[in-house]
Amino acid sequence: MLNFHLHRQQGAFTLDATLKVPARGVTALFGRSGSGKTTILRLIAGLERPDHGHLRLDGECLTGGENDIFVPAHRRRLGVVFQEPRLFPHYSVRGNLRYGMPRALTPAQRQQNQSRLHEMVTLLGIEDLLSRMPGQLSGGEARRVAIGRALLSRPRMLLLDEPLTGLDGARKQELLHYIARLAREIEIPILFVSHDTRELFAVADRLALVDNGRITASGEIGDMLSRLDLAPQTGRFEAGSLLTAEVLSHDDDWQLTRLGLGAGLSLKLARLAMPVGRRVRLRLRARDISIALETPTHTSLRNALPAVIHEIESERGHASAELVLGIAGQRVRARVDRLVCQELGLKVGLGVKALISSVALSGPDVISLDAMDDDIPVVNAAQPSAAQPNATQTNTAQAKAPNDAGSASSAS
Amino acid sequence: MLSALEWEALSLSLKVACVAVGLSLIPGFAAAWWLARREFRGKALVDGLLHLPLVLPPVVVGYLLLVTFGRNGAIGQWLARIDIVLPFTWQGAALAAAVMAFPLMVRAMRLSLEAVDPGLEAAARTLGANPLRVLFTVTMPLALPGILTGGMLAFARALSEFGATITFAANIPGETRTLPLALYTLIQTPGQEGAAARLCAIAVVIAMLSLLASEWLARRARLRMEGRDA
Numbered sequence: 317m318l319n320f321h322l323h324r325q326q327g328a329f330t331l332d333a334t335l336k337v338p339a340r341g342v343t344a345l346f347g348r349s350g351s352g353k354t355t356i357l358r359l360i361a362g363l364e365r366p367d368h369g370h371l372r373l374d375g376e377c378l379t380g381g382e383n384d385i386f387v388p389a390h391r392r393r394l395g396v397v398f399q400e401p402r403l404f405p406h407y408s409v410r411g412n413l414r415y416g417m418p419r420a421l422t423p424a425q426r427q428q429n430q431s432r433l434h435e436m437v438t439l440l441g442i443e444d445l446l447s448r449m450p451g452q453l454s455g456g457e458a459r460r461v462a463i464g465r466a467l468l469s470r471p472r473m474l475l476l477d478e479p480l481t482g483l484d485g486a487r488k489q490e491l492l493h494y495i496a497r498l499a500r501e502i503e504i505p506i507l508f509v510s511h512d513t514r515e516l517f518a519v520a521d522r523l524a525l526v527d528n529g530r531i532t533a534s535g536e537i538g539d540m541l542s543r544l545d546l547a548p549q550t551g552r553f554e555a556g557s558l559l560t561a562e563v564l565s566h567d568d569d570w571q572l573t574r575l576g577l578g579a580g581l582s583l584k585l586a587r588l589a590m591p592v593g594r595r596v597r598l599r600l601r602a603r604d605i606s607i608a609l610e611t612p613t614h615t616s617l618r619n620a621l622p623a624v625i626h627e628i629e630s631e632r633g634h635a636s637a638e639l640v641l642g643i644a645g646q647r648v649r650a651r652v653d654r655l656v657c658q659e660l661g662l663k664v665g666l667g668v669k670a671l672i673s674s675v676a677l678s679g680p681d682v683i684s685l686d687a688m689d690d691d692i693p694v695v696n697a698a699q700p701s702a703a704q705p706n707a708t709q710t711n712t713a714q715a716k717a718p719n720d721a722g723s724a725s726s727a728s
Numbered sequence: 729m730l731s732a733l734e735w736e737a738l739s740l741s742l743k744v745a746c747v748a749v750g751l752s753l754i755p756g757f758a759a760a761w762w763l764a765r766r767e768f769r770g771k772a773l774v775d776g777l778l779h780l781p782l783v784l785p786p787v788v789v790g791y792l793l794l795v796t797f798g799r800n801g802a803i804g805q806w807l808a809r810i811d812i813v814l815p816f817t818w819q820g821a822a823l824a825a826a827v828m829a830f831p832l833m834v835r836a837m838r839l840s841l842e843a844v845d846p847g848l849e850a851a852a853r854t855l856g857a858n859p860l861r862v863l864f865t866v867t868m869p870l871a872l873p874g875i876l877t878g879g880m881l882a883f884a885r886a887l888s889e890f891g892a893t894i895t896f897a898a899n900i901p902g903e904t905r906t907l908p909l910a911l912y913t914l915i916q917t918p919g920q921e922g923a924a925a926r927l928c929a930i931a932v933v934i935a936m937l938s939l940l941a942s943e944w945l946a947r948r949a950r951l952r953m954e955g956r957d958a
Contacts, residue, residue, distance in 0.1 A: 363850050389853040390862075402851040406869045415865075416855030469855045 318473060318505070320371035322359045322379070331355050331529040337473075337522075339374070342499045342506045344516045344537070347526030353509045354399075356526070357477050360507070361396050362389035373472060395471030397479045401458035403450035409461050410446045413437070416469025436464045439501070440494060456487035460494060467502065474506045480515060492518050496683070517558065517599055518683050542640055542647040555602040555638070557648045563594045572674070575682075579644040583619040585677040597683045602638070604676035605650040608669045609660060619672040623648070625664055630654050637662075641670055734927060736902055737910035738934075744818060744906055745886035748826035749879055752833060756882070757875065760837035761867075765846075781892075782831040790895025793824055797896075814896075821897040821904045825886035833882035840874020841867070873946040880942030884935060907931055 318337040325331075331352045337343045345353045358364045360371060362378065370380030373394075378387045395416075403412050413433060420426040437443050440460045450458060459479055466474060479495070480488045496519045499506055510516055516523065516537065524534035525546065533546055538558040540546060547555065561575040564582055571587040575598065590596065611620045623641040630637035637657045639650040650670065652662075662668070730738065763775060781789050797804040797814045807814065814820035844867055852862045868875070890908040897904040899913065907927065914924040 361854055363853070389850070390856050390858050392854075393856065394854060396851070396854040398847065398851065400847065402845075402847050404848060404852070404866060415852070415857070465855065 317375075318360070318371070318373050318507075320360065320369065320379070322356065322366040322369040322371060324355065324359065324364070324366045324369075326355070329529060331359075333526070333529065333531045335524055335531050335534060337505055337507055339505055340503070341521035342508055342519050343522040343524060343534075344508045344510055344520035345524050345526050345531075346510060346516060346520075349511055351526045352529040353511075353526050354477055355529075356531075357396070357475050357507070357509055361394050361475055362387060362392045363396075393470065393472050395466030395469055395474045397459070397462050397466050397474070397476045399478050399481050401450070401455075401462040403453075403458055403461055403465070405450050407450075408446070409442065409448050409450065409453070412450065412461055413446075413465050413468055416465060418470060432468060436468055439498070440464045454487070455483050456491050459483070459491050463495070463498070467498075471504060473504055474502075476506060476508045478509055478511070480510075480512070495519055517597070539647060542649045547638075555649055555651060557600050557602070557646070559598045559600060559643075559646045559648065561596050561598050563588065563590050563592050563596065565592060577621070577644040577646065581621050581644045583621065583672055583674070583677075585674045585682075588682055590682075598677070599681040599683075600648055600672065601676070602649040602651040604673060605641075605648065606671040607639070607650060607652050607656070607660065607662065608671055611669050612671070615671075617671040617673055619674060620669045621672070623668050623670040625662060625666050625668060628657065628662060628664060630657055641668070643670055730930075731923075733910070733923075734930065737905060737907045737927070738930060740818060740902070740905065741887055741907040741934075744822045744825055744889075745883050747819075747822040748829060748886040749833075749883045751822070752826045752830050752882065753879060756830060756833040756878065757837055760834045760841055760878075763834070764838045764841035778834055779831045781828050786828060786889070786891025787895050789827060790824060790892035793820075793827065793892065793896040797823070816898050816900060816904065818897070818903055821889075821893045821906060822886075824892040824896045825889040828889050828892050829882035829885040832885050833878040836874050836878030836881055837871065840871040840877075843874075844870045872949045876945045876949055877942055880938060880945065884938045884942075887934060887938070888931075907934075 317339045319335065321332075321334040323330075323332045329352070333352065333356050345356060347353050355364070359366050359379075365386055366379060368380065371378045372381075373392075377385050378392055379385065403409075404415065407415065410433075413436070414429075417429050417433070418425075420429045437446065440463065442457065442460055442464065445453060445457055445461065450461070453461065463476075463479065476495070480491055483491060492515060495508075499519055499521075506519075508515075508520060520537050522535065523537045523540040525532045525540070533540065533543075535543075538560075542557045559577060561577050564574040564576045566573050566587060567584075568587075572584045573586070573588045573590075574582050574584050575596065576582045588596075606617065608620065621643050623643045625639055626642050626647065627640040628637060629639075635653060636651050637654045639652065639657075639662070641648045641650055648670065656662075759778060763771065763778075794801070794815060796802050797807065797820070799805065799808055799813070799815070804814065812819075814823055848866055848870070849862050852866045853859075857865065887906075888908060889906070890912070893904065893906065894909060894912075899905050899909045905913065907930065911924060911927045911931065914920040914927060
């Protein structure tokens, strides 16, 4: 668990940020560029010193406190992945990966280091790159090495500063999946700085909004996105909600997949390339949800889920009203015309049916929470030589990471 | 092949230049690092002072050395008490050569240090490397070509030192008569034109060799950096 209050004056810019980061999962710092996200990260890492404030990790004071402590960066044991990979050009990939590893004094320790290195290399799919020099790596490969290098230094927390910037679409997708898998498999918390909503949908569990040097709100990502009062800041996320669900069954005749939302509720959408039992995160856009007072018949909308209205925000001067529904205990945002709202007599506490079009939901709206190799194939068209090891690595990773992804062994 | 006199001048020159470079490597690197990585008050002044020997007449430098390190000089009188005498000795010639070569060395090292990405040093720190380890495993290896170039430039400059040496250490055969001084003496002596030409040829060969060696070392350092397996 990390908690901090950090204050720093940089010219006309004031940074004054307070946050608690839980001991598990991915917390995202989300905000416009220039809002102070990277500075917060550098202050946490000890690369910059705050004017005042404090920072504690698992009860240990790293900054501030009674004696105005400032633990230097090299004694903080925080893994940092910067926007650029920052690999040491004079070391091979292996040398880079080993740089931060604890020194092995006994044969047993050497053995342990060796197996940790091997594990990490397999997890990141960089077996074939070990003897290459950083100058010979592609952008995506270099990022993976940088992530591996940070993790092998046995950090107590991993700080990622927009690690996907400058990558093209396919590479970005590929690395995003490595990070998402990492987030499920390693047992240390991750702080992820980003201004890309797609990245956050894929990996973040919690969201902290950064605006003008302050952290204005933080909480579970699903709650944060469904909070109507935060809409101005989360607005770059298309209004919507994140639900957790599980793949229940596939219908091969009609090419449909049934997702269970809990409490016996389910919805159908176009066939997903995921095995039954896979836990997923589902993105529902507010505009794709319609409201009915009872289950309609003779309609193309086949997903009619019982819902309770939690909140209504209906303002004069707008055509639409924002609703927050409770579906199977999860908060879901919906948007309807204000006129409809009045005509149907919608009010807080009313039970309704939420109608969701199965064609509105597509593959990219569904993100696997477990090992994620099969939903989007690892792209490696540019390097045919690397395709083979990636394929074998996919298999081992699946064998190693069943649904209980918490049992990973890479962290202490 | 070489006469006893030529050999004496040449070996003395090499000794003086090696000692001068050897002694200034660490202070030179420290000064270069300080100027490249730190911002402090009076940086421009320090920078100017360091470069002074490059623009001052060498005789002025020799004179200032004499004033400072002479038997009655500010530092010289203290050194005399522990039996260290610099003027008119080969050690004095080495000091004069070191002072004259120092700016060239610092300049080359500083340029290469400034080219080292501080982001790499920050990354090393977050990986648990203390400042000393960062210096030896990241900063110095990456600046190595510049360090070597600086060393070789200083060596060449020290070999060719004349003005400050003759002023501070005089022209004593076998003690401070380095190659340029020996050449000067031969030119002043009637009937020694042939000997002077030979010494001149030796000076050219030595200078060329040191330049080639510098290039070769720097290239080797670069290649090793790119091809090394840590």
